[in-house]
Amino acid sequence: MVEIGVKNHDIQALLLAHRIVHDVDAFVINRPSEGEYGAARSADKAKLEEIAAYIEKNTDGTARP
Numbered sequence: 001m002v003e004i005g006v007k008n009h010d011i012q013a014l015l016l017a018h019r020i021v022h023d024v025d026a027f028v029i030n031r032p033s034e035g036e037y038g039a040a041r042s043a044d045k046a047k048l049e050e051i052a053a054y055i056e057k058n059t060d061g062t063a064r065p
Helices: 001-010 013-026 043-057
Strands: none
Touching: 001 013, 013 043
């Protein structure tokens, strides 16, 4: 995501990357009260499909969810 964002000057990709890192950080430090976007949660199938589709659309087709 970061690579896509930087390469294409794509704010949406950078925002999604931020949300993924934020979710992982909240999980690792065990502070769910700090907010969660659901971007890194595998139980949120719709969000994962959105992110996978975005990556697929913005890469050469080698990205896999």
